[in-house]
Amino acid sequence: MPEHENKSINFKKIGKTLIFFCLLAVAILMTSNLVRWKRGNYYKDEFFEKDRSYDLLFFGSSHMHEGVDPITLWEEEGITSYNLASSGEAIQLSYYVLKAALEKTKPAAVVIDTYRISDDPGTINQEYSFAHETLDALPLGRTKLEAYKYAASFYEQGLLSFISSIYAFHDRYSALEKEDFVRQVTYDKGAYIMTNICPAEPPVFYDKTPGKLKGGEGVSSYRKILELCKEEKVIPVLINIPTNKGLYQKSAQEKTHALMEETRAAGGIAIDFDEERLEKIGLDYDYDFGDASHLNLFGADKVGLEVAAELKSALSLVDHRGDPAYAQWQEDAEKWRQQRIELLSEKTEAVSYLLLTDDPVYSQRVYVKKPDLIEKHYGLEKALSVLGIEAIEADSDIVKGFDMKIEIRDAETDQWLAEQYFLFNTGQSQFVTE
Amino acid sequence: MNFHSFQYLIFFPIVSFLYYLVPGAASIIYLLLASYVFYIQSDWTYAVILLLVTVWTYAMGRYLERRRDKGGSNRVLIPILIFTFLPLVILKYSSFFLQNINMVTGRLLHVSFSPIDLILPAGISFYTFQAVGYLIDVWKGKQKAEKDFLCYALFLSFFPLIMSGPIERAGHLIPQFREKHRFSAEKVRDALLLMVWGFFLKLVVAERLAGYVNPVINDYQKYGGCYLILAIIFFTFQLYLDFESYSCIAIGSAGVMGFELFKNFNQPFLGMSMTGFWRRWHMSLTNWFRDYLYIPLGGNRKGKAKQYRNILIVFGVSGLWHGASWNYVVWGLLNGFYQVIGMLLKPFKEKVGFASGGQKRDVFSRRLLKTLCTFFLFGFSLIFFKAPSFMTAIRIIKGCTVWNPWVFFDGSMSALGMTALETAILVISLAIVVAVDIMHEKGIHIRERLSYQETWFRWVLIICAVITILVFGKYGPGYKASDFIYFKF
Incomplete structure (x- = not known):
């Protein structure tokens, strides 16, 4: 065989080998994405994949994630925003999320919650899997690698476990759900708004003397954020999302005031949810929380709209509603409305079920076998009163052997949309599906 | 490393x-x-x-x-x-x-x-x-x-x-x-496939078995009866698969560079007698003992009594080679005794028709019985191999006599990680291992057969194998993979 023929055979083999390894790499990447820790959430993926412009971006931990609803901000104020906060997110990692976000888009301002700005040295204090949730959706690139390298220095699992989800989470095979295989597109603009009601203990407010910052890891990261905002010409906004007494004690308040002072000095805005402001917005610690420390939709609406109002005037933000260039935002809001009806089937508790339909486009009918049980379910009376519903006493035929039936209809056409049956669980003192 | x-x-x-x-x-x-x-x-x-x-x-x-x-x-x-x-x-x-x-x-x-x-x-x-x-x-x-x-x-x-x-x-x-050695794509591919098989045996099967075996044997006082019997059966497989996986990766690693190393295993659990088993188990060591100890001692050339003595010496030393502890010596001697007893009983077995030979006797049920007997005899000896001391081995044997078969049915096993999914993965993996061994025994060389198949088929199979190892393998952060068992020897 002539020599050139030999060479062509070798090239063919090399080519085939390369194709094989490419296919193998694709298969590994796909599997890696499948087993990735995501708790069914793709909201950060959505943000980084879509080319949109925003007025505001929100960063922080669960307090922020559950504390500001961009859909409400759009529908009430015409402000475009996205909530990029995630559970347990330490400010050190928020810095990288913000950096990646600013590489993608330039909002008028970025809003950051004080809660996870730790002043302790040498710690990140964020659960390992939550660190993945914070960073995994960041687009491939230098910022993501920097973020992984930084995060890996705090976890014994090491850099490899961050770079390769399959290495870190392959044993999730026993916990895979439909959401892992089928990507669920959500239109909630990143927020996770709680729809249940739980009382929270109000904090005691002290005077506003700023504390002395030690310059711990979290504070250093926040200062890096201020620098980054300056470079990118984006206004930093620091807020203290309302939480309970235990999480907002004197030391936390002193830290908050010191950080707010630094923010203002850096040309940023600080919105202090102090006693006066809480009174102004009418935050009710009995009904505006979804659990002991996180706001529910009532609280989130009050806080979110207050932030929007402040920033709208301070930054001269324009109401985009009616602007054809922003038609997609209205479409998304409509889609989120439809999606909420689909999400009803996941709600197992009556208050949560009802409040998910807190929207004038829906009408709710509540049938109950024993109306005196309503007052025993914490928050149910409040939910009924806010939604303007009068519970109807019904016999067993209507509630089909259960204790309660909730029916959701279209307010305009009276078309049936969804229904759910509940039993009264005496142990939990709640109307629940099981 | x-x-x-x-x-x-x-x-x-x-x-x-x-x-x-x-x-x-x-x-x-x-x-x-x-x-x-x-x-x-x-x-x-x-x-x-x-x-x-x-x-x-x-x-x-x-x-x-x-x-x-x-x-x-x-x-x-x-x-x-x-x-x-x-x-x-x-x-x-x-x-x-x-x-x-x-x-x-x-x-x-x-x-x-x-x-x-x-x-x-x-x-x-x-x-x-x-x-x-x-x-x-x-x-x-x-x-x-x-x-x-x-x-x-x-x-x-x-x-x-x-x-x-x-x-x-x-x-x-x-x-x-x-x-x-000149680069040969076929040889490299063959060696890499052997390594992939080795990783499957180690990470998917052996480590999964270890996840059940170690807690049960380490806490043998808490677990009795069926827990222990299952742990011993699992350990028998684990030891084989752990060492076979190491050997596959070793032979494959050398093979990628064109070197050929000795095989260590030849479907040992398909051996139908202890003598046959030892011809297939850890062959490079067994052959070493045969050539450098058994034959110099006289082998089988100086009469039956001396042959039995030589067998016991070889297996006693082999036990000691595995570990500096009396339980290893007992393990070795027990395997020696199995063979000596087998030889002593041969005439009797011939009489009652249990020995091999003869067309009629070579039926599946007979072969299966002999294979199972060999497996369980070796598995029993491994109690002394796995236990940290001789007395612990005796206590484990006593523990096996507890009557509790219901633990297979009342969900107790899931507390040890044997959930329905884990059990299914284990059963399927072991079935694949047994099937592959049977095919090898019948002279069907899977890697060779695979090389005849069309490219797409080979690629799909290999990619599936790699993904299976990556997903179902026991490794990763938070998981302390055990060393290969034979590293400590």
Whole structure:
């Protein structure tokens, strides 16, 4: 065989080998994405994949994630925003999320919650899997690698476990759900708004003397954020999302005031949810929380709209509603409305079920076998009163052997949309599906 | 460095890729350096001991050849062998000897010696045996003393086999070092497939079995009856698959660079007698004992009684080789006794029709019964192998007699991680292992058959295999993968 023929055979083999390894790499990447820790959430993926412009971006931990609803901000104020906060997110990692976000888009301002700005040295204090949730959706690139390298220095699992989800989470095979295989597109603009009601203990407010910052890891990261905002010409906004007494004690308040002072000095805005402001917005610690420390939709609406109002005037933000260039935002809001009806089937508790339909486009009918049980379910009376519903006493035929039936209809056409049956669980003192 | 470590996944492709680029004359130095880099990852002192053993046995090989040519007697060889065994004996067995001396002196003289804590270099049992085999072969004229020190050093330190064998022979391996292997896509593919199979055996099956076996055996007082019986059956599979996986990765690693190493296993659990089983189990060690201990003791040439004695000596020493503890000796002797009893019962079995031979007797049910008997006899002996001491082994045997078969049905097993999904993965994996062994036994070579298939089919199969290992394998952060069991020997 002539020599050139030999060479062509070798090239063919090399080519085939390369194709094989490419296919193998694709298969590994796909599997890696499948087993990735995501708790069914793709909201950060959505943000980084879509080319949109925003007025505001929100960063922080669960307090922020559950504390500001961009859909409400759009529908009430015409402000475009996205909530990029995630559970347990330490400010050190928020810095990288913000950096990646600013590489993608330039909002008028970025809003950051004080809660996870730790002043302790040498710690990140964020659960390992939550660190993945914070960073995994960041687009491939230098910022993501920097973020992984930084995060890996705090976890014994090491850099490899961050770079390769399959290495870190392959044993999730026993916990895979439909959401892992089928990507669920959500239109909630990143927020996770709680729809249940739980009382929270109000904090005691002290005077506003700023504390002395030690310059711990979290504070250093926040200062890096201020620098980054300056470079990118984006206004930093620091807020203290309302939480309970235990999480907002004197030391936390002193830290908050010191950080707010630094923010203002850096040309940023600080919105202090102090006693006066809480009174102004009418935050009710009995009904505006979804659990002991996180706001529910009532609280989130009050806080979110207050932030929007402040920033709208301070930054001269324009109401985009009616602007054809922003038609997609209205479409998304409509889609989120439809999606909420689909999400009803996941709600197992009556208050949560009802409040998910807190929207004038829906009408709710509540049938109950024993109306005196309503007052025993914490928050149910409040939910009924806010939604303007009068519970109807019904016999067993209507509630089909259960204790309660909730029916959701279209307010305009009276078309049936969804229904759910509940039993009264005496142990939990709640109307629940099981 | 473990074969299933991330470091090896980096080290191996680089070393094997560069091997083909290094000029022929430098390939021995290159592989020697790579092997020491590999070995030094465990501990640099290990490498020093290996180097000392290498220098000593290299020099003694040359010396023995000269003495043999002058017609020396075995009196020359024996002190050299004793001295060669010395590092192994001191480092591995001194604590064991002291314990036993203390037992005697403590009772009789009320004197005891404090135990000494010595390092035990990884692979020392393997390379010492390899070196001793080489010296005996040189003495007997079967092997020329190696003149090239680097080549000899590579023979003892070659990274695919330094940790746990296979125990090679100089006549088989050294000539391969002298050849410069040309890259062969087919051979590399075949070797990589063998490695993939090895990783499957280790990470998906053996480690999964270990997840059940270790907690049950370590806490044997809590678990009795069926828990323990299942743990022993699982351990029997685990030991085989763990060592077979190591051997596959070792042979595959060498194969990628064109080297051929001895096979260690030949479907051992399809053996139908203990003698047959031992011809298939850890063959490189069994053959070593046959050639360098059993035959020199007289083998089967000096009558039945001496043959039985020789079998028991070989298996007793083999037990001791595995670990410096009486339970290993008991394990070895028990396997020796199985064979002796088998030989003694042979005439009786012939009479009642249990022995092999004859067309009618060679039916599936008979073969299955004999295979199962062999499996369970070996599994029973492994209680002494797995237990940390002889008395613990006895307690485990007692624990097996507890009657609790309901634990298979009332969900108790799930507390030990045996959920429905985990059980399904394990059962399917073991079924694949058994099926592959049966196919090999029937002469069906899967990798060879696979090479005849169309490219797309091969690719799909290989990609599925890799993904299966990556997803269902037991590894990753938070998971402390156990070393290969034979590393500690």
